[in-house]
Amino acid sequence: MKNLSRLLFAMLLILGYGNSNAQDKNNPWQITIGANAVDFFPTGEDAPLGDMFSDFFNVSDHWNILPSLSTISVSKNIGEGFSFGVAGSLNKIENFGDSSVSDLSYYGVDGTIKYNFLQGTTIDPYLGVGGGYTWVDEIGAGTLNGTVGLNIWFNDNIGLTLQTAYKHAFEDYLSTHFQHTAGISIKFGGTDTDGDGIFDKDDACPDVAGIAAFNGCPDTDGDGIEDSKDSCPNEAGTAELNGCPDADGDGVADKDDKCPSVAGLKALSGCPDADGDGVTDGDDKCPTTAGPAANQGCPWPDTDGDGVLDKDDKCPSVKGTVANNGCPEVSEEVQKTLNAYAKTILFDTGKSSIKSQSEKVLGDIIAILKEYPNSKFTVEGHTDSVGSEKLNQDLSDARALSVKEYLTKNGIDEFRLSSKGYGESKPIDSNNTSKGRANNRRVEINLAK
Structure with missing residues (x-):
């Protein structure tokens, strides 16, 4: 049995070392500092001990409590709700079941693999299994442990942990017992590559600093549209124009607006057309009088007043007849x-x-x-x-x-x-x-x- 307990202890140390690099990127580490209580009574052992779970909450008669910091544990998330941790504890044994004993020293080192059922919630229950080594009055033996516990998280990093572990001893000279712990837990160690306060696991843009509203992605111009969806990421704009500005308010983004400082028409790339002839005012030689584009926005003239427009008049400076293409007819x-x-x-x-x-x-x-x-x-x-x-x-x-x-x-x-x-x-x-x-x-x- 002694060899078995030593082997178990060695395996626990190797397991802890082998998983030291496995982690969840969000706060993978948890440290718990608190007090513990040791109870030998409700274990189903012979008198002066009771039946299994008998008098389980008889604190005053059976529990051994050291009223100070007496336990510390460190664990690391290894993925999919599982974590591995190592805990150290100390105590003084005055109650051995119904019997009183002189103050005996108690030391324990335990390794536990835990499974958390509701990660990411305020109430976070878990079960664990593991083993360790416990010394009472400087005599040690290996134990096989079963654990049930509950984390109550006050925020993303700090919470209260309550735990009960059943520690089954491999050696006759160490009695099986329960160890209860209560402590403050702190989660830490998440990776935030870009330093924007959002851990990489939850950061959609882990290499570029961003904001929480866009899951860690940036909004460089601060217009409420993340850069990846912003057609003008360096200039504040409107959602209707995919983040691009529209200085003249004509519904055409400045980058596409040929007349960005004057309100115009979408059909004319944001340029105005006062006379509505389809020729932008900048190109229209008659901006207040409608005319065809072929005549630079001006109406066709009839210089000689013969009813035939100059563009069709073969004699534009001499009055003629329509029948003779604007030229006078020889009478x-x-x-x-x-x-x-x-x-x-x-x-x-x-x-x-x-x-x-x-x-x-x-x-x-x-x-x-x-x-x-x-x-x-x-x-x-x-x-x-x-x-x-x-x-x-x-x-x-x-x-x-x-x-x-x-x-x-x-x-x-x-x-x-x-x-x-x-x-x-x-x-x-x-x-x-x-x-x-x-x-x-x-x-x-x-x-x-």
Whole structure:
């Protein structure tokens, strides 16, 4: 039996050492300091001891109490509600059951594995099993212990511990007995890597200091939104904008707002549009008058007032008609005037060269053509029947071309003009009289069909 008790004691020491590194990160250590009472009576042993649990609470007759600090224990959480602890105690034995004895010294060292049923609650009951070594009057023996106890926690770290242990002795010279303890317990030793007051076990961000409201995660800008969910973690903002600020209060976060200091529209990235034309005021050349984006927010003008907008008006500075794309239409009266001028153009006899005295009438023709910049004309040459038909055809071609070239050299777009000679084929009068032949020798300028 002596060898068995020594072996048990050695195993308890090894078990305690082997579990010294196993822990729960939240307050894994517990130390209890208090007093103990030893009772040999209710153990079912022979007289002067009683039956098991007999007179269990007879404090005055059976309990041995040392009225001072007489027990200390240290335990460590090893996970899943289990803990391992070592306790030391001392006492003086004056009552051995119903008998009185001279003051005998009592020392005990015990190791216990406990299971706590309600960890994290105020009332925390537990059961334990273990063993130890007890000396009475300096004679020691090993014991097998069964423990029942209760922690009552006043806060996260301090509480009251009440415990009863049944200690069954392996040797005949040490009686089996109960040992009751009561003491103040302190839990400590939790790991808080980031130093924010929240232990790593409960800290969702154990490496970064944070606040309790976010389980240890930070809220750098203090806007009530933790950094991991904050789109602007360094600037205080609103929950509606995921923690981003909105200086102008238009519902567009400053980081996305192209006009952060002026309230605007979400559709325009936070910029205003006073006239509602879809062009931001900063880009709108007419911010108070609606207009298309293609015209920089301004309404299309109609400079000449002809009912055709300048963007569609091929003659924006000259009043025209809608049917002619804003350009003026050549009336019959204008056509007659042109040809009245054209018939007075003089050429050198038998040649295509224009006489200098025709410059004024050509200037009048140019002025009329410029009034109709969108219209195209054909310069037509005609002769009388004097001479060969071929000669007359060639002469009419040359004279028509000569007039066309004069007009283009003096401001008329060449793409608006064409020329053609008709020779003697289209007379307007009789070629039998000098007056008739003079009328047939002519240039006409007609609107191209």
